[in-house]
Amino acid sequence: MNLEAARKRLWEARRVAVLTGAGISQPSGIPTFRDAAGLWKDFDIEEYATPAAYARDPQKVWEWYAWRYQNVMQAQPNRAHTLLALLEQRIGEGFLLVTQNVDSLHSRAGSQRLVELHGNIARGRCERCGERFPLPDPAHFVPPPYCPSCKARGRPDVVWFGELLPEGAFEQALWAFAEAEVALVIGTSAEVEPAASLGRLAHSSGAYLIEINPNPTPLSSQADCSLRMGAVEGMEALVGDLG
Template sequence: MERIVILTGAGLSAESGLGTFRDKDGLWTRYDLNDVATPEGFARNPALVHEFYNARRANCLAASPNPAHHALARLQRAAPDSVCLVTQNVDDLLERAGAADVVHMHGQLTRALCADCGHRWDAPQVMDPSAPCPACARPATRPDIVWFGEYPYYMDRIEHALIQADMFVAIGTSGNVYPAAGFVQQAAAAGAATLELNLEASTTAGLFEDRRLGPASQIVPAWVDEVLAGKHGRQGK
């Protein structure tokens, strides 16, 4: 199988009940992002930040993988050395669908981080700003989430995969958040075929060679079936 890099965004998990930034009545609309998704907001009011992420974590734990998650996990299991799953999502639905070694460039709701010493551990369902770090005992516990103004995780690994890719696929992404929005250009410059799978065209849709629009739970399994049958894309580099 060709080497495929798959980038997933909020649209992958929307049908599982996890809201996106664009949802009119979602969790995001009840908070100012500057207060709950920046280091400065955490410094001002850590209790508010934990309140927000405790709600997101509860939402995540109550959700279940949808057919798109299961399809991507099936694809990865079929060719674990050829498929690199990169996600902007902080949920664990791909893992619960059976995927392994998912690259969480924006962190994970199920993980905690010490803002002082950098220690990481599995987060409890409810986090509290007074909880001590297991390593240094300081009350500096924060969600292990990449906030606005912070550098995404695993960028070296992702860029290496993009350079080596024969195909780059973006699923459920808005095309508004960098550096992820620039991955299609990096992959195309390296000679990869590019495909967007989305509910509606993203702001970077014009940069893709091909696109398919529709609910992720429908178009992703259909595309995975084609890949596994050897019927996708152009041939190699």
């Protein structure tokens, strides 16, 4: 498992890149997507998470996202989120956290050097002018929202299947993982591209690669340290003495 070696490398590093997936939010009560109890077990991707679905029935899609938004905002950051925010404070400017999650739990835990590859479920994006804006409190939100600037309808500010990532987001992530001394990949299946390539990039660029996941992934064979634990347990083992 090489836990002590991983801890030592992490404490000595000045450049650390982190990638998180749905597994880090599962302890907060937010379901993952692809496992036996995942979100796509009960809902069809083609009905709720594609541009075609939204074009076909925007109200249906919005009502589903409003339901998810309400559930997500009831969830609270867990210990893994908090420890990553503390790790950022320790590392400073050489730290970047890249997440595939749209639940805003990292920012609510205090993370600031953060790239949200797939957007944020708590925001809308104007269909006309592209402005991003926060959604109303979920208890009072009646979809769809409307742009505060041009009054056009807004869509969920998330990346649907078949869409491009937000401009500049992946480029920032690529740079951080290519330059990292230590790369930490937590709670992701390492199967969804392009995010799945980040761990491989760090490894090929000479970074010490740490994976936290209860299950083996396609990245496991390249990891210098694989902690077969959930996100909270793994982060406690790795950096629990931060606070």
